[in-house]
Amino acid sequence: MADRLDPGHPGHLDEAELVAVVLGRAGPTDRDHPRACPACRDRLAEWSAVRAAAVVVAARPTRPVPATLIDEVLAAARRPPPARAPVPAVRPGPRLAWAGRLLAAQVPLLRRSLLAASGLMFLLGVLVVATGRSGAGLLAAVVPAAAAVGLALLHGPEVDPAVELTATTGTSPRVVLLARLVLVLALDLVLALAATAVARLGSADVAFGALVTSWFGPLLLLSALSFALAVLTRPAIGMAVALGLWLLRLSALWPETEFGRLPLAIDRLDGFARVWNTSLPTIAAALALIALTLAVTPRRMRFAG
Amino acid sequence: MSGPPGSGAPPADRDRALLAAVAGGDEAGLRGLADRHGSSLLAYLTGLVGDPPLAEEVLQDTLLAVWRGAAGFVGGSTVRTWLFAVARRRAVDALRRRGTGPATDDDGVLAQQPDPAAGPERRLLARADLDRVVAAIGGLRPAHREVLALACVHELSGQEIGAVLGVPVGTVKSRLRLARAALGRLLESTQDGDGDG
Numbered sequence: 001m002a003d004r005l006d007p008g009h010p011g012h013l014d015e016a017e018l019v020a021v022v023l024g025r026a027g028p029t030d031r032d033h034p035r036a037c038p039a040c041r042d043r044l045a046e047w048s049a050v051r052a053a054a055v056v057v058a059a060r061p062t063r064p065v066p067a068t069l070i071d072e073v074l075a076a077a078r079r080p081p082p083a084r085a086p087v088p089a090v091r092p093g094p095r096l097a098w099a100g101r102l103l104a105a106q107v108p109l110l111r112r113s114l115l116a117a118s119g120l121m122f123l124l125g126v127l128v129v130a131t132g133r134s135g136a137g138l139l140a141a142v143v144p145a146a147a148a149v150g151l152a153l154l155h156g157p158e159v160d161p162a163v164e165l166t167a168t169t170g171t172s173p174r175v176v177l178l179a180r181l182v183l184v185l186a187l188d189l190v191l192a193l194a195a196t197a198v199a200r201l202g203s204a205d206v207a208f209g210a211l212v213t214s215w216f217g218p219l220l221l222l223s224a225l226s227f228a229l230a231v232l233t234r235p236a237i238g239m240a241v242a243l244g245l246w247l248l249r250l251s252a253l254w255p256e257t258e259f260g261r262l263p264l265a266i267d268r269l270d271g272f273a274r275v276w277n278t279s280l281p282t283i284a285a286a287l288a289l290i291a292l293t294l295a296v297t298p299r300r301m302r303f304a305g
Numbered sequence: 306m307s308g309p310p311g312s313g314a315p316p317a318d319r320d321r322a323l324l325a326a327v328a329g330g331d332e333a334g335l336r337g338l339a340d341r342h343g344s345s346l347l348a349y350l351t352g353l354v355g356d357p358p359l360a361e362e363v364l365q366d367t368l369l370a371v372w373r374g375a376a377g378f379v380g381g382s383t384v385r386t387w388l389f390a391v392a393r394r395r396a397v398d399a400l401r402r403r404g405t406g407p408a409t410d411d412d413g414v415l416a417q418q419p420d421p422a423a424g425p426e427r428r429l430l431a432r433a434d435l436d437r438v439v440a441a442i443g444g445l446r447p448a449h450r451e452v453l454a455l456a457c458v459h460e461l462s463g464q465e466i467g468a469v470l471g472v473p474v475g476t477v478k479s480r481l482r483l484a485r486a487a488l489g490r491l492l493e494s495t496q497d498g499d500g501d502g
Binding site for chain 2: 014015016019022023025042043046047048049050051052053054056057058059063064066069070072073074076077121123229250
């Protein structure tokens with residue numbers, strides 16, 4: 001407990017822990033802490049008073065759950081859904097508006113993955129700069145890995161606090177997943193293009209197109225792998241495999257650097273490194289992997305309990 | 306004859322067994338979940354929407370959503386937390402249909418206000434009469450009343466409250482701290498009023 005930092009009260013029990021002590025649900029360490037800590041003892045006394053009052057407030061509505069409630073629910077469930085007016089064959093306006101709302105609704109849920117990707121971008125940038133790579137090499141090294149980490153953190157109970165809630169909505173998990181994929185991939189591409197424009201300033205002898213080619217294919221393939229493994233297994237596995245593959249790629253690509261001293265930097269990785277380029281087969285493989293992942297994502301989530 | 310699904314198991318396992326039964330179309334599963342959590346959900350919803358008849362409608366809507374969506378439960382939280390999350394979503398929808406907005410997230414505004422680290426209002430809150438604290442809770446912002454109810458009455462953990470509200474656990478702790486601080490200020494202001502009168 002002592003190592004935890006409550007932003008409001010550093011070194012003390014935080015608010016949720018104090019409430020747990022009041023409710024008798026805290027562990028022995030938290031339970032004993034206020035005895036030796038006057039500050040937490042004061043806050044605990046406050047929470048005891050708040051809890052007592054909150055219980056009184058909650059007890060005010062005296063209406064019991066109606067005895068017929070479940071029968072009404074089941075009757076409503078058995079009722080056939082109301083007949084719908086025939087849907088016009090083409091409704092681009094409402095459909096576009098709906099897609100826009102769906103994309104916008106994903107933004108607050110993606111902050112964590114985007115922060116993680118940015119953090120990785122920074123860390124890898126420092127690492128690659130330490131090996132003395134050029135701006136073009138830095139882009140090729142950092143951009144695909146950062147995008148892959150972001151995509152590994154798109155979806156799943158471990159990384160998405162709203163996943164259970166999403167499962168109760170009428171929108172299928174597949175559509176939500178696709179919306180997030182489009183959103184993050186688009187953002188990654190915009191950021192990568194901006195970074196390329198900046199890198200171009202320091203590498204005037206290299207064409208902008210050549211710089212984009214250095215990362216585009218690898219970004220797509222590594223992101224597709226990371227996304228597929230994250231959705232079909234777990235986000236951590238998607239992230240770990242993507243980063244592992246990427247280290248191998250750097251190791252084979254730059255044998256003269258620190259990456260080349262990795263135990264797996266052996267000659268036979270040359271063929272492996274050649275896969276990571278911007279070519280039609282690589283792009284097609286990445287898109288096929290994404291399509292396959294979306295195809296096997298269930299329209300409704302399975303019960304996992 | 307066997308008992309209801311999951312009877313005799315720990316509460317969380319019993320809830321999972323009941324929900325699995327609902328997913329399989331067993332009406333007894335839904336009755337079991339309503340027996341175990343209906344009152345708690347109704348109290349929460351009444352506090353949230355402020356209108357007992359509407360709260361009952363929302364509870365019915367919630368149980369209908371549970372009946373239809375039980376197979377969508379992936380086990381990332383407890384069933385109880387999931388029920389509260391579904392209920393909240395239905396309540397927000399009901400309020401929107403009525404043209405009333407849901408409780409706004411006003412953490413940014415309230416975070417600017419000082420936390421009474423060890424001031425007189427802190428001692429006030431710990432020593433105030435129960436009736437005065439009850440009245441002060443009525444003066445809190447809806448978002449803070451809600452987080453107090455989820456933590457102190459429905460006994461959800463910080464993590465569980467975060468799942469219900471769709472916010473990080475840090476935000477839950479921050480709201481709890483701000484709610485407590487706001488109560489202290491409300492008590493102080495009413496005491497000043499009493500003194501003036």
